[in-house]
Amino acid sequence: MALIVDKEHLGCSEGSWLNSGHFATLPPLGPLRARRIVVVAPHPDDEVFGAGGVIQRALVQRIPLALVAVTDGEASHPESKAAVKFGLAEKRHRESIEALRRLGWNDPAITRIHLPDSDVRGHQEQLREKLATSLRPDDLCVAPWRFDGHPDHDVCGQTAYESCRATGAALLHYFVWTWHWADPNGSDIPWDLCRRFDVTRRERARKRWATGAFETQVRAIGPERADAGILPEALLRRFWRAFEIYVDETEAIL
Template identity: 40%
Template sequence: MDAVTVRIEGRGTQEADWDDCVWLDALPSVEADTVLLGARRLVVVSPHPDDEVLGCGGLMQAALAQGIAVQVVSVTDGEACYPDHPRWTTARLRDARRRELVTAMQALGMDASHVTTLGLPDGAVARHETDLAAHLAARLLPGDMVVAPWVHDGHPDHEAVGRAARAAAISCGARTLQYPVWAWHWLDARAAGGPWTSAQRISLCTDSQARKRLAMTAFATQTGTVEDLDREPVLPEHVLARFRRAYEVLIG
């Protein structure tokens, strides 16, 4: 997450408001098996370590359960999340967040072999968008399902990654879906209608929810459970609440 746009300020839309959201409740509910039907591989593209778990940690588990190969492409290391912090420097954060990602993958039933890290600069992915799209296109094959952030998520890195992944998938004949992360912060839960013409809620079983929540705790630098942070974490409790639902939303 990190380096956010002006729309992502304050506490944002609370989970209690999403619980009462008419247009969110009206989205069709489907099982993950249905979404994954025909997929040869699930490729999850993540702007920063944690976005892949928050956005589709349940879908990754469902793919593994079906014997579908899962690959996570971690575009940046999220090293810019605490700018100018005297102790949590960019180098320290880069190392810590890579370790956290591996721990999170283990909680979901995977290991480091399921992760490819690209090391693009956190907060500046848009400057490398063309190269990112080309890199992804070189990795993809027809039959892949590519899942990446919503192209209007409200964070510049998320949107650039979403655009690059969509372009790569189209060029390779791969299927593509998008997941919202920061959109839950700034979208209006009380609006008459939602922003997506095509979206669905992916149901998560109790075990899948538990594994996802455990994976979320791996990102200690983001939740604030590390020493010497002395400032508001990127993922405080009111943000984490949005990703403890019994479902995930996929767009497309």
């Protein structure tokens, strides 16, 4: 399945998701309990899009946080000659730091693995080793769903799943691309494992503010005016909801 995102390919509308009736009936996630929360981000921005609410709540609860930045996201503008000149990888890393600061996470603990964007699968062992040596039984790992639909997301989710099984850490999966391709009325999403994490008005506002920090993803970069690589607002709205949805696979793991 190829993910195409542009003004002609906006995926499932946010209205369709909200009207699907699924969200209101989901059980709440419950309070966060962990020695530490380890967020796995395939690309700089996934941590905020997928888990910006949980990150903020962890900060309030003074639960230590760590971010594993799997790639630098250097392939987000494959057609753009400006991307390399622009220093896209470092720029995206700085955007992530700024976005996390907007969530209240100053001086975030980020472990960068620098795996090649779009080829995490070819370097999965490095990710596996990093997670296996880092995760502990009383940690909570927050990673993309293993069927999120982007190859890097799927591998990160699967590796997190296996690493949590091996170490005994708890696991929550977040969605990013699933909202784009899945059918609200179909069986793409494992609703029986989904939990709803309500965010406060303040958390929601800060999360929206934080998504604006990813300038290379929401505006044209360099001198090029093309739309390529830009995430439309219709897509970003999925991450501005009053709640986040997580797949809780902890029971299946432990």
